[in-house]
Amino acid sequence: MGDPKKPRRKWQGPGHPWRKEVLEEEMRLLGEYGLRNKHELWIAKSLLREIRARARKLLALPEEQRLPLEKPLVARLYRMGLLPSEDASLDDILSLNVRHVLERRLQTIVYRKGLASSIYHARQLITHGHIAIGGRRARSPGYLVPRDEEELIGFYPLSPYARRVEQVKSGE
Structure with missing residues (x-):
């Protein structure tokens, strides 16, 4: 067993x-x-x-x-x-x-990077699948992020949040 x-x-x-x-x-x-x-x-x-x-x-x-x-x-x-x-x-x-x-939890790092407006918003974004690590969706707020994955954290490419960021960057 x-x-x-x-x-x-x-x-x-x-x-x-x-x-x-x-x-x-x-x-x-x-x-x-x-x-x-x-x-x-x-x-x-x-x-x-x-x-x-x-x-x-x-x-x-x-x-x-x-x-x-x-x-x-x-x-x-x-x-x-x-x-x-x-x-x-x-x-x-x-x-x-x-x-x-x-401080190494995904939820905290998403908030510290400015991807979310509050620590609770960071949790919501993660559980709803809007956050990705290296293009792969991460849905666990308690995931302990290794040092080498920290810079790979961003929005999931198919997320509406990612589209919004692209629109802001392109100046629309």
Whole structure:
């Protein structure tokens, strides 16, 4: 059927669900990044938790064992867009927070590029199929955009939004 050790869900909820400060911070992040529900936030937190746990395990190793394992992790996180450079250290990985992960979501990048008037409008454009990455329709607002795909984001060629942009460019 499946790996019995692998959890079925992509997320793990908070350890203590009714702390006021945690609830307020979660609601602030939901509004700021236009998330549909807390599950989307918990997915980002769980991904970050796994990344940081790998970094901590590597820090516990002796240096000669750690260095060959550290390079691929840093390179992967750089390609994901979570680290600023390929020569980052494990300390840089440990300093990541949930906002770094949320900034890499397709919804946030579409809004930051100016393709949408609000973060909620960005979500609407994506789910309705108006946004494409390299000409391929993307319909998942939670897609984590790799660094090399970031400049390929634009309107889907058959979308009315793409036609409108072409009309504005041609001066009609």
